Amino acid sequence: MQMLLGGADNGSNIVPRIERLDGGYILYDSSLLAKPFSGLFNAATLAERALLMEPTVGRGGGYFLRFGSQEWVWRHYRRGGVMARVFEDEFAGWRLEHTRSWKEWRLLADLYGRSFPVPRPVAAFVSRKFGYYRCDLITQRIAPAQNLSALLEKSPLSTEVWAAIGACVRRFHDAGIYHADLNANNVLLDDEMRVYLIDFDRSGPRRGGIWQRKNIDRFQRSLRKIAKFTPSFYFDDDAFHYFLAGYGADF
Known part of the structure; x- marks a missing residue:
């Protein structure tokens, strides 16, 4: 990973x-x-x-x-x-x-x-x-790269990539970095499927609390919302399970 x-x-x-x-x-x-x-x-x-x-x-x-x-x-x-x-x-x-x-x-x-x-x-x-x-x-510019939303409109991602996205988010959370707009458009993957986060407006350090869980919930809602209004969008609860596994969710 x-x-x-x-x-x-x-x-x-x-x-x-x-x-x-x-x-x-x-x-x-x-x-x-x-x-x-x-x-x-x-x-x-x-x-x-x-x-x-x-x-x-x-x-x-x-x-x-x-x-x-x-x-x-x-x-x-x-x-x-x-x-x-x-x-x-x-x-x-x-x-x-x-x-x-x-x-x-x-x-x-x-x-x-x-x-x-x-x-x-x-x-x-x-x-x-x-x-x-x-x-x-x-x-x-991180190039060549596409956002997660665009990639999921084309094809499903492997369980390894979903786990890598989860591990990437966990790395920021462990460092106490809050992303104010964690959604499918602000996660980038390059041509080797390496994961990046972009758009840190209104983001920054935060102390411990429940913000990490709320951050993840926001990310999941963004994916579900896109899936609801996009005819072909390769996201489901199984995919998010592998994201949580990569994150190492203990909640």
């Missing part, structure tokens, strides 16, 4: 740096991005410079970027639910370290540095005005 667990190849360390950019602030890994340029978080500018690839798939939306030999994922933070009708992409706050993109970048940098199976953070951007801020995040 260990061979199916993803992890960072830390040949080079993350070197964080903060600069002013386009009226805001950027926190970036200077070992990947030597010099941020104006328009880095603007779709029109990226398209003009032929850096913009296809849109990403998912509720939040975003784009794949090609930067030299690297491929990145750019996501602009948006609200969900009722508040999105009024404040689509604005969040209250002034302190950079408390913004959503800054916190996710810092969390990913920490996890990646500890060889957890997460995307490497590239850059976080925050622009502030009148007590509100907008923000963005760029991470390295």
Whole structure:
């Protein structure tokens, strides 16, 4: 099972740096991005410079970027639910370290540095005005990889892969890392069926309690919901049994 667990190849360390950019602030890994340029978080500018690839798939939306030999994922933070009708992409706050993109970048940098199976953070951007801020995040693309939902629409997964997904989630839980949106779209598997977790917005360290069980229940609900509305979706309770076996569930 260990061979199916993803992890960072830390040949080079993350070197964080903060600069002013386009009226805001950027926190970036200077070992990947030597010099941020104006328009880095603007779709029109990226398209003009032929850096913009296809849109990403998912509720939040975003784009794949090609930067030299690297491929990145750019996501602009948006609200969900009722508040999105009024404040689509604005969040209250002034302190950079408390913004959503800054916190996710810092969390990913920490996890990646500890060889957890997460995307490497590239850059976080925050622009502030009148007590509100907008923000963005760029991470390295895990490629070639597909999310769990897309894979299950094509064919069933082996019991070994389901167990590896469970073991991956357990690794985060044992480290006290809560994933706020653990669902079938935020679990990636590469072409060797190695497992990664993505999208750590509003996630982070938590102390012991019942949150681990609630995390797993949320994951199961997401799979059942997709199965309910997708004609061909290879998921059932037997598959989840092997997930729990890999997790080592004791509840």
